[in-house]
Structure formats: structure tokens, C-alpha cells
Amino acid sequence: MIELKNISKSFDKTNAVKNISFSVLKDETLVLLGTSGCGKTTTLKMINRLIKADSGDIFINGENIKKINEEKLRLGIGYVLQNHGLLPHYTIEQNIAIVPNLLRWGKDKTDSRMEEMLHKLHLPLNLKDKYPNQLSGGQQQRVGLARALMAKPPILLMDEPFGALDPITKESIKKEFLTLDELQNKAIVMVTHDIQEAFELGDRICLMSNGEMIQIGKPTELLEKPRNGLVKDFFRGQKLQLSLKAIEVKNLSPFLEPSADRYDDAISIDHQSVWDILEILAEKPFCRLEINGELKKATNGSLMEAIEKFKATKNGTTE
Amino acid sequence: MEQQNSFFQFISQESDKLLNQTLVHIGLTFISLIIAIIIALPLGVWISRRQKLASSVLGFAGILQTIPSIALLGVMIPILGIGVKPAIVALFLYALLPIIRNTYTGIKNIEPEVLEAAKAMGMNKWQVLKQVELPLAFPVIMAGIRTATVINVGVATLAAYIAAGGLGEFIFGGIALNNTNMILAGAIPAALLAISFDFLLSKVQRIGFKKLKTHLILLPVLFVLCSSFYFLPLAFDGKMLAGFTPEFMGRQDGDIGLRKIYGLKIRTVVISDAVMYKAAYDKKLDVISGYSTDGRLKAFDLITLKDDKNIFPPYFAAPIVNQDVLDKNPTLERILNLLSNKIDDSTMTSLNYKVDYLHQLPEQVAKEFLIEKGLYKSPRNGNGATIKIGSKIFGEQYILAQMYKMLIEGNSDLQVETKTGLGGTKICFDALTNKQIDFYPEYTGTGLLVILPQKPKLFAGIMGDKEKVYDYVQQEFNKNYRIKWLKPIGFNNTYAIMMRRKQVEKLGIKNISDLKENLEKY
Ligand SMILES: Nc1ncnc2c1ncn2[C@@H]1O[C@H](COP(=O)(O)OP(=O)(O)OP(=O)(O)O)[C@@H](O)[C@H]1O
Ligand SMILES: [Mg+2]
Numbered sequence: 001m002i003e004l005k006n007i008s009k010s011f012d013k014t015n016a017v018k019n020i021s022f023s024v025l026k027d028e029t030l031v032l033l034g035t036s037g038c039g040k041t042t043t044l045k046m047i048n049r050l051i052k053a054d055s056g057d058i059f060i061n062g063e064n065i066k067k068i069n070e071e072k073l074r075l076g077i078g079y080v081l082q083n084h085g086l087l088p089h090y091t092i093e094q095n096i097a098i099v100p101n102l103l104r105w106g107k108d109k110t111d112s113r114m115e116e117m118l119h120k121l122h123l124p125l126n127l128k129d130k131y132p133n134q135l136s137g138g139q140q141q142r143v144g145l146a147r148a149l150m151a152k153p154p155i156l157l158m159d160e161p162f163g164a165l166d167p168i169t170k171e172s173i174k175k176e177f178l179t180l181d182e183l184q185n186k187a188i189v190m191v192t193h194d195i196q197e198a199f200e201l202g203d204r205i206c207l208m209s210n211g212e213m214i215q216i217g218k219p220t221e222l223l224e225k226p227r228n229g230l231v232k233d234f235f236r237g238q239k240l241q242l243s244l245k246a247i248e249v250k251n252l253s254p255f256l257e258p259s260a261d262r263y264d265d266a267i268s269i270d271h272q273s274v275w276d277i278l279e280i281l282a283e284k285p286f287c288r289l290e291i292n293g294e295l296k297k298a299t300n301g302s303l304m305e306a307i308e309k310f311k312a313t314k315n316g317t318t319e
Numbered sequence: 320m321e322q323q324n325s326f327f328q329f330i331s332q333e334s335d336k337l338l339n340q341t342l343v344h345i346g347l348t349f350i351s352l353i354i355a356i357i358i359a360l361p362l363g364v365w366i367s368r369r370q371k372l373a374s375s376v377l378g379f380a381g382i383l384q385t386i387p388s389i390a391l392l393g394v395m396i397p398i399l400g401i402g403v404k405p406a407i408v409a410l411f412l413y414a415l416l417p418i419i420r421n422t423y424t425g426i427k428n429i430e431p432e433v434l435e436a437a438k439a440m441g442m443n444k445w446q447v448l449k450q451v452e453l454p455l456a457f458p459v460i461m462a463g464i465r466t467a468t469v470i471n472v473g474v475a476t477l478a479a480y481i482a483a484g485g486l487g488e489f490i491f492g493g494i495a496l497n498n499t500n501m502i503l504a505g506a507i508p509a510a511l512l513a514i515s516f517d518f519l520l521s522k523v524q525r526i527g528f529k530k531l532k533t534h535l536i537l538l539p540v541l542f543v544l545c546s547s548f549y550f551l552p553l554a555f556d557g558k559m560l561a562g563f564t565p566e567f568m569g570r571q572d573g574d575i576g577l578r579k580i581y582g583l584k585i586r587t588v589v590i591s592d593a594v595m596y597k598a599a600y601d602k603k604l605d606v607i608s609g610y611s612t613d614g615r616l617k618a619f620d621l622i623t624l625k626d627d628k629n630i631f632p633p634y635f636a637a638p639i640v641n642q643d644v645l646d647k648n649p650t651l652e653r654i655l656n657l658l659s660n661k662i663d664d665s666t667m668t669s670l671n672y673k674v675d676y677l678h679q680l681p682e683q684v685a686k687e688f689l690i691e692k693g694l695y696k697s698p699r700n701g702n703g704a705t706i707k708i709g710s711k712i713f714g715e716q717y718i719l720a721q722m723y724k725m726l727i728e729g730n731s732d733l734q735v736e737t738k739t740g741l742g743g744t745k746i747c748f749d750a751l752t753n754k755q756i757d758f759y760p761e762y763t764g765t766g767l768l769v770i771l772p773q774k775p776k777l778f779a780g781i782m783g784d785k786e787k788v789y790d791y792v793q794q795e796f797n798k799n800y801r802i803k804w805l806k807p808i809g810f811n812n813t814y815a816i817m818m819r820r821k822q823v824e825k826l827g828i829k830n831i832s833d834l835k836e837n838l839e840k841y
Contacts, residue, residue, distance in 0.1 A: 050439055075441035085436030089454050089527075098440045147440070 001026040001187040002047060002155060007056035009042055016042040018211040029188040031202030033195065039211040040191040044157050047189065048077045075102060078148030080158040084140040086132035092143055093128040099151045117146040120182060138169040149182050158190040162197065174200060195238060199245045207231060219246040244275040247307060250291050255306035259288050259297035266290040274303060329500040341508050343484040348471040351410030353542050355467060359415050363422025364448065373423060380416035388477045393594065396481065401590060401598045406483035413474050414467035421463025425456025461524035465517055472513040480591030482562055488589045495566030495743040497769050559838060562590040562604035566743065572768055572814060573608060576630035583835045592713065605818060612664055612715060612812040614671030622823045623815040625830035631814045632764040633785035635807040640758035641751065642801040648704060652805060654730045657694055658722060659806035667715065667810040674714040681714065685721035695725060701732025709756035710739040711747050719760045744769050752800055762812055766792040
């Protein structure tokens with residue numbers, strides 16, 4: 001879907017991005033992860049030509065973006081800015097309707113789609129006539145997302161979409177984010193410097209440092225097979241937590257004891273990580289999980305054992 | 320109360336003129352403003368894209384802004400002549416800076432992230448400009464337009480100097496004629512115009528760009544409507560054009576006398592003395608009201624028409640001095656009288672010619688003259704009291720002031736300070752009565768008709784006689800203001816009607832009655 005080939009960019013004397021190549025499939029989320037100033041935003045903006053690459057080529061569906069009309073290219077790419085980037089003189093309604101209006105949608109179509117988006121993002125309808133500065137940070141962020149998703153673009157670029165939020169709001173928006181159907185079947189490139197976030201949201205992670213791409217791969221790959229010391233350093237101190245987040249509980253199903261008796265409090269499992277379950281277990285000695293219709297019992301100890309067995313068989317990769 | 324009454328009387332008497340001047344004033348302001356907006360807005364947008372050009376464009380517009388208005392109008396005349404064109408161009412130039420600068424700043428102050436967002440959504444440059452930059456910069460741009468409007472309403476008063484009309488006609492006429500009502504009749508409407516335009520535009524500014532969009536078409540319409548006011552009063556006809564100074568326009572012994580006593584009917588514009596002669600020479604004007612000793616008479620080859628019905632009273636020049644100052648400095652009177660009867664009409668004309676046309680310095684001309692007459696003495700550099708000499712704002716007065724300075728410094732230990740260029744009669748005379756100056760050269764006719772309270776019947780009797788006028792003003796000034804008229808300098812700088820020599824010869828006009836007949840022929 002998106003393919004970067006040997007992309008470089010420098011500003012005056014800073015080499016912001018050095019020879020980066022990667023590709024993103026049409027239904028996967030790639031996270032650009034790295035410390036501040038390592039060139040993440042620059043890389044992202046080159047994809048919708050807000051910044052022009054010095055060298056290298058970018059292809060979208062096999063077509064070189066240099067050959068696509070700038071505005072047409074951008075109309076097909078949703079973009080969520082680092083600080084929401086809502087137009088201050090437009091109401092929320094007008095902000096969300098920007099792309100539909102540029103695409104010359106009719107009013108009815110725009111209105112019904114807007115209502116749908118506001119609903120999906122848990123935004124009250126009465127926000128429509130307010131101005132961005134009358135909204136909370138979390139609401140602004142969601143409006144920014146709604147605006148980017150209005151015209152159902154096949155590609156979504158997000159620059160630290162949860163950057164400016166407090167941890168609690170951040171958690172709840174991230175949860176919504178994971179479950180939002182609008183985000184399925186899209187090629188998403190997301191920028192963050194938050195390692196936890198990268199592991200929770202990314203199908204693959206591209207780790208950058210100083211404008212260079214150090215390693216790209218699934219979260220567990222980066223953890224288990226770091227290419228060099230830099231990658232190791234990056235995860236130092238968080239490795240255990242990250243690996244627990246990288247393993248989905250359902251994969252441990254074969255190694256967990258079944259629970260004999262049925263209780264209503266069983267947690268139904270789809271994409272939860274081991275970490276999520278451990279957080280629940282911090283408050284009670286055991287819990288029951290319902291995985292693919294089977295009922296399992298889990299305690300801290302049994303989960304750890306299951307992980308060991310899982311790693312031994314699968315050699316550390318999920319699925 | 321009486322003052323107020325007569326002010327309203329004045330307004331109602333002159334309501335036609337007032338309406339005309341107000342409309343012209345609005346027209347001038349808005350025509351120049353529209354042109355300025357049309358040029359400055361895109362220019363401001365353009366330089367916001369080209370950082371390198373910004374400082375030079377803003378710097379240039381800034382320099383234009385610092386040129387004194389009168390000087391700017393003066394510079395326009397050789398290029399554009401007199402009347403509407405140079406006035407509009409000058410006003411336009413003044414309006415440029417605030418609009419360019421505010422457009423530039425307004426756009427530059429928009430958060431880069433907002434612009435990036437707009438671009439990223441897929442807007443093209445034009446859409447970004449129209450939907451984001453202009454609306455966000457709108458309040459700042461409007462503030463610039465407001466500033467420009469207020470500046471223009473103010474500067475447009477000066478348009479009266481170059482025959483473009485407007486409320487300046489009353490203001491400057493009033494200053495020249497010492498007529499407070501006339502000044503107020505110009506100044507109050509001008510101030511009201513400035514305040515109300517500023518208020519209206521502040522409303523527009525508050526409405527904001529978005530809601531305005533639907534009414535946006537109305538705005539230019541309104542502006543054009545205001546501009547068209549200008550052309551309403553211009554529906555004159557007539558083959559000759561007269562240019563009279565604001566002062567001349569309001570005087571019994573000026574335009575009023577010409578109409579009443581000669582029955583002269585001629586299309587007239589109001590114009591500053593500074594540009595009138597040149598305009599006559601350039602055939603922009605046919606008839607002007609000049610002064611009989613003006614150097615430019617010689618320079619521009621103009622002919623004085625004979626005043627065959629004696630409407631212009633004698634204007635013999637003499638220093639008028641505060642009596643207190645004479646009492647305190649007993650030598651002063653003798654020194655000032657050294658100049659009495661030393662300068663006749665033709666001498667004064669040629670002295671004026673040197674200053675006004677050959678651009679020699681008044682000091683130099685004064686010194687040469689005094690040396691020639693054997694009156695010059697090197698300054699004693701004494702440290703006595705300081706005598707403050709005033710002068711009105713034209714060459715002859717500068718020369719006389721310099722002569723008096725040299726005489727005082729050479730013949731006494733008094734020190735001298737000159738306050739030249741005090742505008743018209745009113746400003747000079749007020750300065751004198753308020754003791755800001757000690758003396759200045761005044762003309763008997765001006766004393767009689769401008770400064771003293773009007774007594775038409777009495778004046779009619781003495782008008783023709785220069786001795787009687789002198790005696791009368793001397794007496795009255797002493798009685799009313801404790802100001803003393805010293806001995807006359809000799810020349811008679813009276814009003815005169817002038818035309819180009821060639822035209823006069825061609826039409827066979829010798830005096831003002833001939834001119835009247837000629838005008839009525841067709
Ligand atoms: N317009 C610009 N002009 C000059 N230098 C720039 C510009 N934009 C970015 N840079 C530089 O390029 C480098 C990479 O910047 P970039 O914005 O891509 O970093 P980032 O990884 O997004 O950082 P952060 O996490 O802080 O947002 C930085 O050193 C930055 O200073
Ligand atoms: Mg960034």
C-alpha cells in the first residue's frame with residue numbers, strides 16, 4: 001500500500017532522515033518509534049508531501065507520489081496532527097466537514113456521515129456548533145480523528161495522536177482506538193515516542209534514531225531479537241512489561257488449566273495481552289477467562305508458567 | 320452662547336458648501352482607500368510568502384508614510400498637476416502602509432500548524448488563502464483598514480491646498496481668516512467622519528470574515544457608493560478656471576467682493592498659495608488670487624489685472640509689536656523702524672523672486688539687501704533679553720524676519736529667536752497676543768479686515784485711503800490689544816488677480832471688469 005524507498009531529507013545542516021525504506025500493508029498499523037527529534041514527523045510528512053524528500057521515492061499503490069497531484073494525494077490520506085490542528089475559526093462541524101466539502105459531497109451525505117463519526121467517537125452532538133478552544137484536549141483529539149476519518153481514506157497518518165493527554169484520558173482513548181471499526185482495513189502509520197503505546201497499538205514497529213531506521217519488525221521481534229545495543233538500550237527497564245504486553249492471552253490457552261465450574265464473572269478474551277490480565281490479578285488471587293468458548297482459570301503463577309511453555313514451543317513469536 | 324449661535328448660523332448659511340465639502344471629503348477618502356486596498360492587500364499577502372521582499376516593501380511603504388503630507392502633495396503637482404488626481408494618489412500612498420503591514424502581520428501570525436493542517440486536508444493554495452489565512456488575519460487586516468481610513472480622513476483635509484476640495488477648504492479658510500466658526504465647520508465634520516467610519520469599520524471587524532462573506536459583496540458596493548460622492552459636486556462647467564486660496568475665498572476683499580462688486584462668475588477651486596502660481600503657469604488654472612509683491616509673479620510671467628473698482632484695500636507691511644516689549648526694550652522701536660520706507664513694491668518682488676524662485680536662503684537675501692542699503696552691522700553677540708520674531712509661512716515674511724533679526728543683533732545687545740512659518744494670520748496673531756512671539760510683520764489690510772471686528776460701513780469709507788487705514792488699525796490695535804503698529808516698510812502687498820501674460824494679451828484683458836465681460840461673452 002505505502003512503500004518508502006531510500007528516503008532522505010536534510011534541513012540546512014541537520015540530516016533529519018537518512019535513507020529510510022519500509023512498506024506498510026493495506027490493513028496494518030506501523031508505528032514510528034523513537035526519541036524526540038529523530039525524524040519521525042519528517043518521515044510522516046513526506047508521505048503526504050507536506051515535506052518534499054531530498055532523495056528516494058515513495059509509492060502509494062505502486063504509483064510514485066511525485067506524479068500525483070498534491071491536493072488529490074492528500075484528499076486520499078487522513079492526517080491527524082501532533083496537536084489536533086483544528087482550524088480555530090471553524091466550528092467543530094465545519095472542521096469535520098472540511099474534506100467532504102473539498103470533495104464536494106452533498107450536505108445530506110456530509111451530515112449523516114458526521115453524525116455517524118461523532119457517535120462512534122463518543123462525541124456529543126451538541127459540540128457541533130462549538131469552536132475548538134471550547135473543547136477539552138481529549139475532545140479536540142477525537143475531533144481531529146473524526147476529521148481525518150470522515151471520507152474513509154484508505155491511508156491514515158497520525159502524529160502522536162495521544163501526545164497531549166493525561167494518562168487516564170489517554171488510556172480510554174487508546175481503548176476506543178483499538179476497538180474502532182473505522183480503523184480496520186486501513187494502512188496506518190502512527191508516530192509516537194511512547195514505547196508502551198507503540199507496543200499496544202502497533203502491528204509492527206519501526207525504531208528510529210538520529211534519522212536512521214534501526215530495526216523494523218513485530219513488537220516481540222524487537223524485544224527478543226534486538227539487532228544491536230541501541231535497540232536493547234531502548235527497551236531497558238521495560239522489557240518484562242513490554243513482552244507481557246506483546247503476548248496475547250489467547251495464545252496461552254493450551255497451557256492454562258481449565259476451570260471446572262462456570263461463573264458469570266469470566267472475562268471474555270479477544271485481543272487482551274498477558275499484561276492486561278496481570279493487572280486484573282493485582283486485585284484478586286485468581287480469575288476465569290473465556291477463550292474461544294473454553295473456560296480457563298488463571299493466577300499470577302499459572303500465567304508465568306504458561307508463558308514459559310509457550311515460548312519454548314513457539315520460540316517466542318506469537319501465533 | 321453667542322459663539323455657539325453664530326456657529327450654527329454659519330453652518331446653516333453655508334450648508335450647501337458644507338454638504339458639498341463633506342461629500343467630496345468622503346469621496347476622496349474612499350476612492351483612495353479602495354485603490355489602496357486593491358493594491359495593498361495582495362501585496363501584503365505576496366510579501367508574506369516572500370520573506371526577503373517583506374522588509375524592503377514594508378520599509379518603502381514606511382518611508383512614504385513619513386513624508387510630510389504637504390510635501391507629498393507638493394511633489395505630486397509637477398507630475399499630476401492639481402486637483403483630484405494628486406490628492407488621491409497622495410492619500411493612496413498614505414493608506415498603503417497600514418494595510419500592507421497589517422495584512423502581512425495578520426498572515427504571518429497564524430500558527431504554522433493551522434496552515435499545515437489546512438494543507439494536509441487537501442486544500443490548495445488558493446483555498447488555504449481564502450478559507451484560512453484571510454479569515455484568520457481578517458481582524459488584523461480590518462484594523463489596518465481602519466487606521467488607513469482615519470489617516471485618510473485627516474490627510475484629506477490637506478487636499479484643499481491643491482484644489483481637490485474637501486473640508487480643508489473651511490479649515491484653512493478659517494485659519495487664514497481668523498474665523499473660528501469656519502474652522503469648526505470644517506474640523507467638526509472631519510472629526511465626526513473619522514469617528515463614525517472608525518466605528519462602522521470596527522463593527523465590520525467584529526462581525527468577522529465568515530458571516531461577512533455573504534455581505535462581502537455589499538462592502539465594495541458601499542465603498543464605491545461613498546467614492547462616487549466625490550463626483551457629485553464636480554458637475555461644473557465654464558471655460559476658465561480660477562484658483563483662489565482658502566483665505567481669499569472667504570474675504571470681503573476677495574472672492575466675495577469679486578462676486579458682489581464686479582459680478583464675476585467663474586468656476587473656482589480652492590488651492591494653496593504654495594502651488595497656485597505654478598498651476599497658473601502650467602495652464603491648470605487661468606485666474607489666480609496672488610499677492611502683488613510675490614516673486615513668482617516674475618518667475619511665472621504673470622500679469623496683475625487692474626482693480627478698477629478698488630475692492631482690494633491697501634496692504635502696507637509694518638511690524639506689529641507687543642507694547643510691553645517696546646516698553647521693556649526702549650531701543651527696539653528705533654531699530655525696527657530702520658527698515659521703514661526702505662523697500663518698495665518692485666524691490667520686494669525681486670527679493671521674493673530670489674527666495675521663492677531662485678531658492679536662495681532668506682538669510683542670504685536679507686543680508687545682501689541690508690549691506691546694499693548700508694544697514695548691515697555684524698552681530699554684537701550681546702546677552703540682553705531675547706526678542707522672539709514671528710513670521711507667517713511665506714517667503715516675504717521669512718526675509719523680513721531675517722532682516723529684523725540682523726538689525727536687532729547688529730544694533731543692540733538683545734538676543735533674537737525666530738519662530739518662522741507660523742501658518743496664517745490667525746496663528747501668528749494668536750502667538751503674538753499670547754506672548755509666544757514679540758512681534759511679526761503684518762499688513763494693514765489684514766489688520767483691518769481679518770483681525771479687527773467687522774464694521775463694514777466704516778471700512779467702506781476708508782478702504783481706498785492707505786493713510787486712513789494705517790491710522791485706524793494703529794489706533795484700534797493699541798486700544799484693543801496693546802499692540803503697536805510701527806512705521807510701514809514701504810511696499811504694498813495687496814491682493815491681486817493675476818493671469819498668464821500670453822492669455823491676457825490674446826484676450827485683450829486689462830482689468831477685472833474686462834475679465835468679467837470676457838467670461839460673459841459666450
Ligand atoms: N522545518 C525544519 N527546518 C529545519 N530543521 C527541521 C525542520 N523540521 C525538522 N527539523 C529538524 O529535523 C530533525 C527531525 O525533526 P522531526 O520533527 O522529524 O522530529 P520528531 O522525531 O518528530 O521529533 P518529536 O518527537 O520531538 O516530534 C530535528 O533535528 C529537527 O530539528
Ligand atoms: Mg514530531
